[in-house]
Structure formats: structure tokens, C-alpha cells
Amino acid sequence: MLKYIQPHLASAQERVRLAKVTRRGFLGTAGSFAIAAYAVPARAFDTYAVGGSDMPHGIIENPLIFVSIDADGTVTLVAHRSEMGTGSRTSLPMVIADEMEADWTRVKIVQAPGDEPTYGNQDTDGSRSMRHHIQVARKIGGSVRTMLQRAAAQQWGVEPTAVKVEMHQVTGPGGQSVGFGDLAVQAMAQPVPSHAEITYKTEDQFRYIGKGQVQITDLHDITTGAAIYGADVVLPGMKFAVIARPPVVGGKASSYDATETLAVPGVESVHELPYASMPTKFAPLGGIAVVASNTWAALDGRERLKIAWEAGPHGAYSSPAYMAEMIATSEQPGTVARNQGDFDAALAGAAKTFTGTYTQDHIAHIPMEPPAAIAHYTAEGLEIWAPVQSPYAARVDAAAALGLDPAKVKVNVTLLGGGFGRKSKADFVTEAALLSKAVGAPVRVQWAREDDVKHSFYHTTSAERIDVAMDAAGKVTGWRHRSVAPSILSTFAPDEGNVMPLEQGMGMSDLPFGVANIRCESGKALAHTRIGWFRSVSNIPHAWAIGSCVGELAAQLGKDQRAMWLELIGAPRVLDAKAAGLPDDFWNYGEPMSEFPIDTGRLINVLNIAADGIGYGKDLPKGEGIGLAVHRSFVSYVACAARVKVTGGKITVPEMHMAIDCGFAANPERIRSQLEGAAVMGMTVALHSGITFEKGAVEQSNYYDYDVVRSDNFPSVVTHIVSHPFSVHATGVGEPGVPPVPPAIANGLFAATGERRRHLPMGVDA
Amino acid sequence: MTTFTLNGVEREFGESEAMPLLWAIRDIAGLTGTKYGCGVGLCGACTVHVDGKAVRSCQATLGEVAGKSVTTIEGLDPAGNHPVQVAWRDRNVPQCGFCQTGQIMQAAAFLNETPKPTDDEILTAMSGNVCRCGCYQRIVEAVRLASTGA
Numbered sequence: 063m064l065k066y067i068q069p070h071l072a073s074a075q076e077r078v079r080l081a082k083v084t085r086r087g088f089l090g091t092a093g094s095f096a097i098a099a100y101a102v103p104a105r106a107f108d109t110y111a112v113g114g115s116d117m118p119h120g121i122i123e124n125p126l127i128f129v130s131i132d133a134d135g136t137v138t139l140v141a142h143r144s145e146m147g148t149g150s151r152t153s154l155p156m157v158i159a160d161e162m163e164a165d166w167t168r169v170k171i172v173q174a175p176g177d178e179p180t181y182g183n184q185d186t187d188g189s190r191s192m193r194h195h196i197q198v199a200r201k202i203g204g205s206v207r208t209m210l211q212r213a214a215a216q217q218w219g220v221e222p223t224a225v226k227v228e229m230h231q232v233t234g235p236g237g238q239s240v241g242f243g244d245l246a247v248q249a250m251a252q253p254v255p256s257h258a259e260i261t262y263k264t265e266d267q268f269r270y271i272g273k274g275q276v277q278i279t280d281l282h283d284i285t286t287g288a289a290i291y292g293a294d295v296v297l298p299g300m301k302f303a304v305i306a307r308p309p310v311v312g313g314k315a316s317s318y319d320a321t322e323t324l325a326v327p328g329v330e331s332v333h334e335l336p337y338a339s340m341p342t343k344f345a346p347l348g349g350i351a352v353v354a355s356n357t358w359a360a361l362d363g364r365e366r367l368k369i370a371w372e373a374g375p376h377g378a379y380s381s382p383a384y385m386a387e388m389i390a391t392s393e394q395p396g397t398v399a400r401n402q403g404d405f406d407a408a409l410a411g412a413a414k415t416f417t418g419t420y421t422q423d424h425i426a427h428i429p430m431e432p433p434a435a436i437a438h439y440t441a442e443g444l445e446i447w448a449p450v451q452s453p454y455a456a457r458v459d460a461a462a463a464l465g466l467d468p469a470k471v472k473v474n475v476t477l478l479g480g481g482f483g484r485k486s487k488a489d490f491v492t493e494a495a496l497l498s499k500a501v502g503a504p505v506r507v508q509w510a511r512e513d514d515v516k517h518s519f520y521h522t523t524s525a526e527r528i529d530v531a532m533d534a535a536g537k538v539t540g541w542r543h544r545s546v547a548p549s550i551l552s553t554f555a556p557d558e559g560n561v562m563p564l565e566q567g568m569g570m571s572d573l574p575f576g577v578a579n580i581r582c583e584s585g586k587a588l589a590h591t592r593i594g595w596f597r598s599v600s601n602i603p604h605a606w607a608i609g610s611c612v613g614e615l616a617a618q619l620g621k622d623q624r625a626m627w628l629e630l631i632g633a634p635r636v637l638d639a640k641a642a643g644l645p646d647d648f649w650n651y652g653e654p655m656s657e658f659p660i661d662t663g664r665l666i667n668v669l670n671i672a673a674d675g676i677g678y679g680k681d682l683p684k685g686e687g688i689g690l691a692v693h694r695s696f697v698s699y700v701a702c703a704a705r706v707k708v709t710g711g712k713i714t715v716p717e718m719h720m721a722i723d724c725g726f727a728a729n730p731e732r733i734r735s736q737l738e739g740a741a742v743m744g745m746t747v748a749l750h751s752g753i754t755f756e757k758g759a760v761e762q763s764n765y766y767d768y769d770v771v772r773s774d775n776f777p778s779v780v781t782h783i784v785s786h787p788f789s790v791h792a793t794g795v796g797e798p799g800v801p802p803v804p805p806a807i808a809n810g811l812f813a814a815t816g817e818r819r820r821h822l823p824m825g826v827d828a
Numbered sequence: 829m830t831t832f833t834l835n836g837v838e839r840e841f842g843e844s845e846a847m848p849l850l851w852a853i854r855d856i857a858g859l860t861g862t863k864y865g866c867g868v869g870l871c872g873a874c875t876v877h878v879d880g881k882a883v884r885s886c887q888a889t890l891g892e893v894a895g896k897s898v899t900t901i902e903g904l905d906p907a908g909n910h911p912v913q914v915a916w917r918d919r920n921v922p923q924c925g926f927c928q929t930g931q932i933m934q935a936a937a938f939l940n941e942t943p944k945p946t947d948d949e950i951l952t953a954m955s956g957n958v959c960r961c962g963c964y965q966r967i968v969e970a971v972r973l974a975s976t977g978a
């Protein structure tokens with residue numbers, strides 16, 4: 063059984079020293095570096111428990127499902143997770159290839175269709191791909207290598223241990239040598255070895271794992287336009303459809319007139335789709351679909367529809383009024399998510415108090431590729447091509463919508479032009495399925511950008527109130543965090559206005575502070591639109607509130623931000639869940655606390671690395687300031703240090719240092735790209751992303767009123783990756799980078815200008 | 829009927845002259861490397877070259893390109909080895925990749941006009957191309973690499 067290496071066993075002194083040594087290394091380059099922060103010995107591969115086995119359909123580890131070897135030696139590996147930019151379609155097969163001693167240049171990757179009974183869970187979200195699958199990828203690779211070894215041993219009449227498998231070649235003690243292709247049939251017929259029967263590679267024998275030299279498998283095709291995304295599949299006889307959806311969730315067309323639409327050359331037919339009411343789950347919103355011989359005719363035809371919409375029960379949703387309500391709710395006691403010590407007593411006995419209320423608008427994901435899907439319904443069944451994060455859920459939903467047995471539905475997964483949680487919800491796939499059946503031909507449904515902005519499953523809006531009690535010496539003695547936000551649950555079940563423990567557990571109830579009295583509460587908020595998960599989920603508003611509050615406390619108490627963070631976090635330790643008053647159903651991202659504890663030593667380490675990296679404390683020109691924030695999410699630890707500068711009346715962030723501890727870094731190059739991307743997306747969240755509602759409908763529609771960070775104002779990012787051996791479990795990467803960024807920018811803005819902003823988005827104007 | 833040269837080959841399109849070039853390229857000619865991202869000229873995913881200049885194909889109509897020469901990502905270099913494409917791979921620019929054909933077309937036209945740009949010129953030239961994944965840092969490095977070889 064794996065022994066988790068407690069990083070704080072290495073002395074703080076040593077951590078600082080090592081961080082410093084490596085820092086000198088990156089000064090000379092524009093790139094980023096891995097940081098060897100903890101001296102722990104390499105050890106054998108002992109398996110450990112991960113939450114993957116509790117996911118629907120769990121984890122499949124049969125090598126015969128994932129690996130095949132052709133007679134010419136080509137190794138084909140199945141990628142069963144969706145590729146949306148994190149690199150998992152490359153990185154997981156790379157782990158298999160390394161452990162099986164396959165030559166990467168002779169590896170082919172094929173994408174699995176949506177079929178969880180065969181491949182195991184395929185929900186590509188929650189920063190789970192590497193975290194849940196690195197062990198099984200090693201096991202699959204190790205199994206096949208062992209099977210090759212045994213097949214050769216039988217052929218040559220020698221002991222399997224005398225057979226070497228190296229870079230696609232199998233050699234024997236007497237100089238025998240064959241390639242993988244020659245042994246393929248015999249090897250794949252061997253019984254699959256157990257974990258104990260596999261001699262795993264030691265870490266110094268890794269060729270690809272942990273190295274970062276393997277480029278993403280689609281790189282060439284991406285640069286030539288040959289890569290196939292959702293809308294790029296072309297079927298003979300395919301029709302093109304766009305849909306006018308009700309502006310308010312739960313609304314419908316009371317009447318419509320398509321006369322002018324049908325007169326547009328290329329428009330072939332118009333169909334009314336069934337409407338959804340809340341909780342919608344992932345069902346399409348319904349509306350009027352225009353089917354044409356090309357996308358433009360469909361778009362043009364849609365413009366000419368005359369529709370009278372009925373708003374339904376959510377037509378009064380107005381963001382300013384709703385925000386005022388949430389703030390009022392945050393002033394009242396809520397449902398307790400965590401109770402440690404006695405906050406009320408701390409408050410009553412406080413010499414000083416501080417209250418901060420931090421708010422956030424909704425966010426739409428706007429992946430670069432708006433939703434699109436192709437469906438082909440025939441008497442035999444339904445075939446789909448789509449950029450989906452959860453292909454099996456898409457299959458089950460489409461089957462249900464058409465009254466088909468899921469066995470008659472196939473979902474082919476294309477590349478995703480970004481996902482960020484939007485493409486976990488396959489309403490757009492069901493739309494295509496319904497329309498293909500209606501017109502009796504293959505149909506591609508294309509969402510316009512306006513559709514994407516106006517009909518998302520939105521990141522929640524929230525009001526977060528934090529009350530802090532301090533003693534006469536300015537020591538924080540009590541911390542109460544009240545969060546009010548409509549819940550994701552409202553999309554799935556009749557809404558009672560309560561969030562789920564897993565939302566509370568994303569950065570609020572798991573507060574890693576060494577404060578004696580902590581209480582976390584949630585207030586009720588009824589949803590009036592579809593609430594979904596957006597990259598980092600509830601960690602964004604929680605980290606926003608906590609990180610901003612730490613910045614405000616530092617200013618109040620005349621401390622620097624790093625000192626304030628360090629004081630609040632307290633000593634390096636593993637949080638004792640019981641003593642901390644965490645609920646029994648504390649989520650921990652589905653991972654066992656024993657294997658993935660809350661370790662403040664690792665939090666402190668990344669904070670120091672980012673702060674040292676940017677030179678926190680150094681003198682800066684007037685109008686510039688550095689902000690710090692650190693946050694644990696998806697069982698990883700990420701710190702952001704942002705240098706904010708006001709230029710020409712605009713908030714700019716010329717420099718950012720991101721430090722991540724994600725356990726063992728399987729593909730450091732893609733971890734860096736994720737952190738660079740998280741810095742940009744975090745800055746977009748900080749300055750731009752605000753979806754607001756009026757009369758139940760979204761007010762924004764496209765980049766002119768829902769903009770993003772662009773190349774004229776992006777942060778130059780240095781990424782620091784804490785280096786760990788394999789025995790420190792790989793954790794999440796895709797999501798944990800975002801949450802610390804907005805509060806770091808707000809704290810940096812305050813340092814630069816003395817102005818404190820407490821609402822997201824803050825706006826780009828200084 | 830509109831006639832123009834598409835990736836070196838003369839083509840006729842029978843669709844309305846008001847059809848945006850983007851949809852003619854994607855849906856009629858079947859070249860899917862050119863992407864739809866916004867339809868309003870604000871993201872750059874649909875960037876192509878018209879007579880060598882970067883153009884948002886969602887904003888140009890078939891009528892406007894009559895008689896001109898249109899190059900899409902598929903026609904930029906027969907083997908995909910235009911210096912910008914090579915630089916993009918060298919710097920591992922893409923994440924999801926969806927914006928990248930537009931970015932590459934923008935960068936290629938820009939470097940054609942401004943072979944040795946300053947960093948500020950690069951930032952400005954590329955600022956109409958959105959990358960939601962946030963690859964900007966590497967995009968700028970790759971443009972620099974394509975222009976200077978380093």
C-alpha cells in the first residue's frame with residue numbers, strides 16, 4: 063500500500079532553498095520550470111485508492127480493450143477521455159506506451175465512442191483524467207509488456223525474466239530478437255497478469271512519463287486544418303440546422319410564422335421542437351428549428367421567423383434585484399456546512415471585526431467552438447458525431463429522446479474546440495437527433511455564438527459574505543463565511559434553493575486556515591436559469607471571497623499579503639477533518655481523505671514559490687502592485703502572484719507567476735499550458751465575464767458585450783511545477799489554476815491603486 | 829454565379845452573392861479548416877487570405893471576392909510546412925486547437941507584410957484573434973520565431 067509522503071516532513075528550510083536554486087534556473091529563459099521541492103526517494107509503484115472506481119461504470123483495466131498490436135508492429139491505443147485542450151488524449155496513451163516500452167513514433171491513437179460499459183467512465187470533467195487513470199494506464203502498459211515477455215519466453219524456451227522488452231523490441235538471452243508485431247498474436251493471447259505479477263518500470267526508467275517532450279497527437283492536423291471538430295464532420299446528404307430557442311428557460315412559442323423563412327433559397331423545412339421546463343436536466347430548450355442546405359441559409363431563415371414567445375415562470379429574473387436578494391440572504395444565518403469551535407463567542411469577544419461581501423455575476427463558458435453536433439437517424443438506429451465531454455450520457459439522452467434502446471445509438475467523439483464544462487451537457491446532440499429523425503436525413507445542428515452566450519448552463523451567480531473576528535493584537539480568532547448562490551442541483555431536481563455539500567466543499571467548507579473558530583454556511587437561492595459547472599465551479603466565487611478578504615485584512619492590519627496568508631494558514635499540517643468540524647459527507651472531489659489529504663504545507667510551499675518568483679516585496683513603480691492568492695481545489699494546490707499595472711486607464715497584468723503542486727507531474731509540458739491558460743481565463747473572469755439577466759433573458763450576446771482577454775492585454779506567465787515522485791499521487795490540473803487568479807488580480811489592483819473591487823467581473827477600466 | 833480562385837483552383841459558386849465567404853468555404857466547398865467562432869468579425873477563427881491579405885471570411889461575401897484569390901489554411905502550404913505552421917508546432921502552441929488555423933492565417937499574412945515586427949506590432953496584429961484556451965503567450969513566441977528564426 064502506498065505511503066503518502068508528507069511534504070512538510072522535509073524541512074521548510076530545505077523547501078525554500080530548493081525553490082531558490084531552481085528559481086535561478088528560469089531567470090535566463092522565457093519559459094517555466096519544474097521545481098524540485100521535496101527530497102523523497104523514488105519507490106516502487108504501489109497502488110492507491112482513487113475516486114474513479116466510484117464514478118458511474120468505474121475504471122476498466124483490461125489491456126485488451128485499450129491496446130492492440132498490428133503485424134507491422136504498430137501499437138494502437140484507445141483514448142477514452144474526450145480531448146478539449148488539456149492533452150489527455152495524448153498524455154494517457156503516453157503513459158501506457160512508456161510502461162509497455164512502445165516507441166511513441168509507432169503508436170497510433172484512436173478515440174473511443176461513448177461506451178462506458180466497455181471503457182469505464184468517460185465523463186471528461188472534474189480534472190479527473192490523469193488523477194483517476196494514471197495508475198490504470200501504467201497497469202495496462204505493464205500488462206502488455208509482461209504478456210510480450212511471456213510470449214517470447216515460451217517461444218524461446220527461456221525464463222520470462224531473461225527476456226527484455228525495450229523500445230518496441232523483445233530480446234532473449236541468446237541474442238534472439240523480435241519486434242512487437244511478430245509477437246502480437248501470441249502476446250495478446252496470454253492471460254492478463256495481475257498487478258503483483260507485473261514488474262513496473264522504476265521512475266528513472268521512464269522515457270516519456272514526467273518528461274514533457276511528447277507533443278500532442280493532433281498537433282500537425284491542428285496546424286493544417288485537418289483536425290476534425292464537431293462541426294467538421296460531413297455526411298452525404300447532410301442538412302444544416304439552426305434553432306430559435308426561447309429566450310427564457312421554461313418559455314415557449316405561443317405562435318410563430320415561418321412564411322418568410324421558407325421563402326429563403328436553401329431553406330427546406332421548419333420544425334417546432336418540444337420545450338423543456340426546470341429542472342431541465344440536459345434536455346434541449348426547444349424552439350423553432352430551421353433546416354436548410356447550408357448554414358447561412360438556415361441562419362438567414364431564422365432571422366426571418368416571426369415568433370411570439372411566452373416567458374413562462376422565470377420571466378421576472380432580473381440580475382440586479384436577484385443580487386440584492388442574495389446579499390440580504392447572506393446577512394442572515396444559513397445552513398451550516400462546517401462548524402469548528404464557536405464563532406459566535408469569538409465574535410462576541412472580538413476586539414475588532416471585519417466584514418466583506420464579494421459578489422459575482424453568472425459566467426458562460428463560450429468555448430471557441432460553439433456547440434455543434436451531427437446526427438444520422440435511420441431504421442437501424444442513430445449515429446452521432448459530436449464534441450462531447452460525456453459521450454455516454456449524450457448517447458443515453460439521445461436514445462431516450464427518440465425512444466430508442468441505447469444499444470441502437472452510437473456516439474462518435476470528435477475533438478472539442480474547448481469545453482470548460484459546457485460540453486458535458488449534450489442538449490445540442492439531442493437537438494440534432496430529434497431533427498435527423500424529423501427530416502429523415504443526416505442533420506448538423508450549429509449553434510451561433512449568440513446562441514451559446516444566451517443558452518448556456520451558466521456558472522452560478524453568488525454573494526459571499528465573510529465576517530472576521532480579531533483579538534486586540536490583531537490575531538484572527540473567528541471566520542464565518544456565508545455563501546448564497548443558486549445550485550447546480552436545480553438543473554437536475556425540483557429546486558429548494560439549497561446547494562449541495564460538494565459545492566460547499568469546493569473551496570469554502572474546506573478552508574485550510576488555522577483559525578480557531580470557523581463556521582461556513584449556505585443561504586437559499588432559487589435558480590431561474592440552467593445552472594451548470596464551469597471550469598473550477600464553486601471554487602471561483604469561494605476563492606474570490608476568501609482571497610479578497612485576506613488582502614483586505616492585510617491592509618487593515620498593516621501586514622503584507624504573504625504574511626497575512628501565512629498567518630491565516632498557520633502551521634504546515636494535514637487538516638484533521640473531524641477536529642475541523644468538516645461534515646461526514648465532505649466531498650474532497652470524490653477522493654479518499656487518507657490518500658488526498660488537505661495539506662497546508664503544500665499550500666504554503668506554492669504560495670512561497672509564486673511570491674518569490676515574482677519578487678513579492680520588491681519596490682515597484684507607482685501605479686503597479688502585486689497581488690497574491692493561493693487555493694486548493696481538485697486536490698491540487700495553486701498559487702498566483704499577479705503584477706497589476708494601470709496603463710492608459712486600463713487594468714493590465716504584465717506578469718503572473720503560477721505555482722502548482724499537482725503531485726506527480728505526468729506531462730509537465732501540458733501542465734504548463736493548462737496553467738498559462740488558467741491565468742488567461744482567470745483574468746477574463748476577473749475583468750470581463752459577466753452574464754446578466756433582465757426579464758428572464760440573458761442581456762449579452764457576442765464578443766462585443768461578452769469579451770475575453772486578448773493578445774493586447776494578456777498576462778505573461780511563468781509556471782512553477784512542484785516536482786514529486788510517483789508516490790505523491792497525481793492530482794487535478796485542468797481546473798485548479800483558475801480560482802486564485804481573480805483575487806490575486808484584485809489584491810494587485812488594490813496594491814497598485816488603493817482601490818478595492820468586490821464584484822466579478824471587476825471591469826477592465828481602472 | 830460567383831467565380832474566384834480557391835487555393836489555386838478556379839471555382840464557381842451558384843449561391844447568392846450575399847452568402848458570407850465562410851459558409852461557402854465550409855458548407856459548399858467542404859473545407860473545414862476555416863472555423864466559425866462568432867460570425868461578427870470579432871474572433872478571427874474564420875481568417876483566410878484574400879489576395880494575400882488576412883480577411884475575416886464571416887464578414888466577406890461571395891460577391892466581394894469575385895475574381896480574387898482566396899487561400900484557406902488548407903492552401904497555405906502543400907505539406908503544412910509554412911514557417912508559421914512550423915513555428916506553431918515548435919512552440920507547442922495549441923491547446924484545444926480550434927482557434928489556431930485562424931491565428932496561423934492571421935500571423936502568416938501579417939508576417940508577409942511586416943517580416944520583422946516588434947513585439948508590440950505582434951500583439952496588435954494578433955489582438956483580433958481570440959483564443960479561449962489562452963495560448964497567447966505561445967502565439968506571440970511562435971510569431972516571433974517564424975519572423976526571426978529564434
Ligand code: FES
Nearest residue numbers: 865866867872886
Ligand atoms: S467567425 Fe469570423 S471573426 Fe469570428
Ligand code: FES
Nearest residue numbers: 924925927959961
Ligand atoms: S487553442 Fe483553444 S481556443 Fe485557442
